[in-house]
Amino acid sequence: MKSLIDPVVALAEAAGKKILEVYSSDFEVQSKKDSSPLTQADLKAHLCIVAGLKKLTPSMPIISEEASLPDYAERIKWGKYWLIDPLDGTKEFINRNGEFTVNIALIDHHKPVLGVVHVPIQNKTYIGCKDYGAERRDSYGGRESISVSPQSSSPVRIVTSRSHKNPSLNAYLNNIGKCEIIQMGSSLKFCIIAEGGADLYPRLGLTSEWDTAAAQVIVEQSGGSVVTLDGSPMKYNDKEDILNPHFFVIGATDRDWLALLPDSE
Numbered sequence: 001m002k003s004l005i006d007p008v009v010a011l012a013e014a015a016g017k018k019i020l021e022v023y024s025s026d027f028e029v030q031s032k033k034d035s036s037p038l039t040q041a042d043l044k045a046h047l048c049i050v051a052g053l054k055k056l057t058p059s060m061p062i063i064s065e066e067a068s069l070p071d072y073a074e075r076i077k078w079g080k081y082w083l084i085d086p087l088d089g090t091k092e093f094i095n096r097n098g099e100f101t102v103n104i105a106l107i108d109h110h111k112p113v114l115g116v117v118h119v120p121i122q123n124k125t126y127i128g129c130k131d132y133g134a135e136r137r138d139s140y141g142g143r144e145s146i147s148v149s150p151q152s153s154s155p156v157r158i159v160t161s162r163s164h165k166n167p168s169l170n171a172y173l174n175n176i177g178k179c180e181i182i183q184m185g186s187s188l189k190f191c192i193i194a195e196g197g198a199d200l201y202p203r204l205g206l207t208s209e210w211d212t213a214a215a216q217v218i219v220e221q222s223g224g225s226v227v228t229l230d231g232s233p234m235k236y237n238d239k240e241d242i243l244n245p246h247f248f249v250i251g252a253t254d255r256d257w258l259a260l261l262p263d264s265e
Contacts, residue, residue, distance in 0.1 A: 001106070001113060001114055001129060001130065001131070002129060002131070002132050004056070004057075004106065004114060005114070005116075005127060005129055005132065007052075007056050008056075008104050008106075008114070008116045009116055009118070009125055009127065009137065011048070011049055011052040011053070011056075011104065012049070012102045012104055012116045012117075012118035012125060013118055013125065014048055014052070015044075015045040015048045015049050015086060015102045015118070016045075016102050016118050016119075016120035016123075017120070018041065018044040018045050018048050019041040019044070019045050019087055019093070019100070019102070019120050020120050020121075021041075021044075022039060022040050022041035022044065023041060023093065023096070023120075023121075027039050027040055027041065028040070029094055036090070037090045037091060037094055038066075038090065039087070039090060039093065039094065041087050041090075041093060042065075042066055042086055042087045042090060043066060043086075045086035045087050045102060046064050046065075046066035046067065046084075046086040048086075049064070049084050049086055049102070049104060050062055050064060050067070050084075053082050053084075053104075057082070060080055060081060060082060061075075061078050061081040061082070062081065062082045062083075062084065063075075063081060063082070063083045063084070063209075063210065063242075064084045064085075064086060064210070065084070065085045065086065065208070065210045066086055069242065072239070072240040075237055076237070078237065079108065079109055080106065080107065080108050080109075081106075081107050081237070082104065082105070082106060082107075083105045083106075083107050083112070083209060083210050083213045083214075083236065084103060084104050084105070084210060084214075085101075085102075085103040085187075085210040085211055085214075086102060087100060087101075087102065088100060088101045088102070088103045088186040088187050088210075088211060089101060089185040089186030089187075089188075091185070092162065092185035092186060097162075097185065098121035098122070099162065099184055099185035099186055099188055100119075100120070100121075100185065100186050101117050101118060101119050101120075101186045101187045101188060102116075102117070102118040102120065103115075103116075103117055103187055103210065103211070103213070103214040103215065104116045104214055105210075105213035105214035105216075105217065107213060107236050107237060110235040110236050110237055110238050111233070111235065111236070112213040112214065112216050112217045112236060113129070113130040113217060114128070114129045114130070114217060115127070115128045115129070115213065115214035115215060115216065115217030115218050116214055117187050117188075117190070117191055117214050117215050117218060119188065119191075123138065123139035124136060124137070124138050124139070125137045125138075126146070126191045126194065126195075126215075126218050127218065128194070128214075128217035128218030128219070128220065128221035128222065129217065129221065130217070130221070132221070133145060133221050133222075134146050134147070134194055134217075134218050134219075134221035134222035136195060146194055146195040146196070146218075146222050147194075147195075147196060147222045147223050148193060148194060148195075148196055148219070148222050148223045148224040148251035148252065149196040149197075149198075149199055149251050149252045150252065150254075151252050151254040152199040152200070152252035152254055152255055153180075153199060153252075154178075155178040155179045155180050156176060156177075156178070156179040156180070156199050156200065156255075157179070157180045157182060157197070157198040157199045157200075158173065158176070158179045158180065158181055158182065158198065158199065158200050158201070158202070159182045159183075159184055159189045159192055159193065159198045159200070159201040159249075160181055160182070160183055160184075160189075160201070160202075161183070161184070161185070161189070161203075161205070162183045162184055162185045166204060166205050168204040168205075168262065169202060169204045169205070171262045172202055172204065172260065172261060172262060175260040175261070175262065176260055182197075182198055187211065187212070187214065187215035189201045189215075189249070190212070190215030190216065190218060190219050190226075190249055191215060191218060193219055193222075193224055193249050193250075193251040194215075194218045194219045194222040194224060194251070195222070196251065198251065199251050199252040200248065200249070200250060200251065200252070200257055201248070201249035202248050202249075202257070203244075203246060203247050203248070203249070204246045205246070206243055206244070207243070207244045207247075208242050208243055208244065209236050209237070209242040209243075209244060210242070211244070212226065212234065212244055212247075213236055216234060216249075219249055219251075220233075223251075224249065224250055224251045225249075225250045225253075226247055226248070226249050226250075227247060227248055227250065227258075228245045228246065228247050229245070229246050229247070229248070229258065229261065231258060234247050
């Protein structure tokens with residue numbers, strides 16, 4: 001599996017270049033059936049990644065946000081498959097704040113085991129792989145191992161979504177008390193946990209499996225965890241829909257973060 005890292009990184013970087021070509025243009029924004037935004041960058045990155053993965057692993061299935069989801073009766077037979085979000089953070093892309101990523105994950109029996117998150121604007125790539133660890137690479141060939149913060153800071157550094165807010169999260173933050181809020185888009189929220197830049201990311205709202213899989217491996221391989229509200233690791237392709245339950249991305253483990261949830265959760 002480690003032999004897949006460099007080819008997948010190269011593929012994510014190639015998709016990132018396609019995205020930046022559109023980013024620098026006067027692009028149009030369309031709407032999907034669920035009213036979420038869609039741009040040519042999403043589609044170009046999708047085609048780039050899918051074509052590359054089919055060459056790399058011809059027999060392995062692929063799920064992409066920008067393609068039709070195969071029926072669960074078919075998906076349940078899969079042992080391994082690729083799960084991709086060609087452009088995670090389309091809203092951030094449209095707002096031109098740079099907080100968007102390319103996410104490519106390999107799933108093995110419901111668990112993400114290889115994850116690559118590329119940040120086109122920063123020309124930076126985060127990698128996590130089972131039996132390899134987690135690292136951050138830059139455009140100059142630099143590589144650096146990353147790890148979560150060993151203990152929470154004071155005030156606690158909490159990552160939240162820039163685009164999604166809800167009352168449940170506000171109630172949870174009240175239970176934590178004094179904290180520093182770091183708003184961020186896309187899977188970058190996971191990556192800042194993985195590199196020790198924040199302590200916790202509570203997600204008490206809907207996400208899809210392609211939003212989280214690649215970054216989950218990076219967090220786990222950097223010493224953190226991604227768990228549902230009962231403390232179980234988040235799984236993939238184990239039900240008909242691909243919506244994630246509410247979850248926590250935990251870096252620092254010196255506090256019982258789940259115990260601070262409001263009773264309604």
